[in-house]
Amino acid sequence: MPPRRQRILGFLQEFYLENGIPPTVRDIQKACDISSTSVVDYNLDKLEQAGYINRRPDVARGIKILDQDGQPVSNAPRVQIVGAIAAGIPIPAWSTEASESSQEFDTVEVAPELQRQHGTLFALRVKGTSMIDALIDDGDVVIIKPSNTVNNGETVVAWLKEEEETTLKKFYAEGSQVRLQPANSTMDPIYCAADNVEVRGKVVSVIRQLGKNL
């Protein structure tokens, strides 16, 4: 795909997410430094032929952005699933800057309030049943707000250095000790030295979809 067409497609998605309506041909023209509306029109046609968008003729702002299944996308905020999380594997790298390689990761839709309330978020897919004591199952997606400082009682993503384990637990600082309390009241807490715990972020939401693995 020509770089200009790529840029148009990117702008389409960005604009729709920002404004809740698709851009006009002239919006695209200005944003992508194109000299004529006919060039925009030409490239939009190509994008439609390739199945990236759908155009409604004679309708102002009639561009629908399609996903890989050819279904129109919503303008709800999405966060990237930047990797998997499991006991025993390190937490994937995460740069705080807004990542640009948008098509590289899966994404999940999140409630707009979440995004507004917490700012930039990312997501991890849980592998295995090791988080069961936090009421999180294999395949669940956890939405995480990056953070180093957490308050007592918040559920955090913690890396236990000595044990070489990732875990999701409620965090309580108790002097030089840290208590990691499972969300499941039938399970017992873990105590460990404060300098053995590396907090990466807070869990702000958990999403589970059933029926996929049946």
Add this chain to the structure above:
Amino acid sequence: MPPRRQRILGFLQEFYLENGIPPTVRDIQKACDISSTSVVDYNLDKLEQAGYINRRPDVARGIKILDQDGQPVSNAPRVQIVGAIAAGIPIPAWSTEASESSQEFDTVEVAPELQRQHGTLFALRVKGTSMIDALIDDGDVVIIKPSNTVNNGETVVAWLKEEEETTLKKFYAEGSQVRLQPANSTMDPIYCAADNVEVRGKVVSVIRQLGKNL
């Protein structure tokens, strides 16, 4: 609010959800049987003054629909939270027809795939920790597809007549018996007579938001 204005507002939401772009003044005119565009314009102004919408002047389809906090809403599908679910209380009534009283219930955003895959859905908020063995916590929202017939292994909303209890479990028909298996592998299954179990629907998703009760 005058009935006509109410109707316009309703149409706005419906149209945006359907089409991903807001309607034009003339779309509204036709849909609401209004004789002149100026009447639509007049009522849109009133709606803006009342904080229901936001209009971008001189922008085609420049209507933003706002929620109660004055924030623009997305066009992602939403399902109604029709009530609460807990062990010991009956499952709230649910009519299969699309409910019209849109403002009466809270709603949650769901992934568009879910809606496409399963059709009409509804949601229940879980009260108490009685579903903990299904990895569902107090305050979680479960998304449910109404259904009487379920396949073995699916997680269902079941009403146990004798025990007078609502429960969320994996369902396995075993002759005249039914095995209800907790999602949590550390818990034991329940066996009961098939005619003691009333299935109301399948759980298709679980959504948890942390940090609200801190």
Add this chain to the structure above:
DNA sequence: CTGTTTTCAGAACATTTGTTTCTTATGTAA
């Protein structure tokens, strides 16, 4: 290089669509 396809430019055109103006009806309070 030559022919061909793709992509881009500039301008004009036509439809869509928000806006305005004037007028008439409707309801409400003094």
Add this chain to the structure above:
DNA sequence: TTACATAAGAAACAAATGTTCTGAAAACAG
């Protein structure tokens, strides 16, 4: 009733916006 604000109607206007036409530049295959 009058006075006045609110609501509705009809028509025209003007800005926004999709579309088309002609031609040229760029990329590409032989």
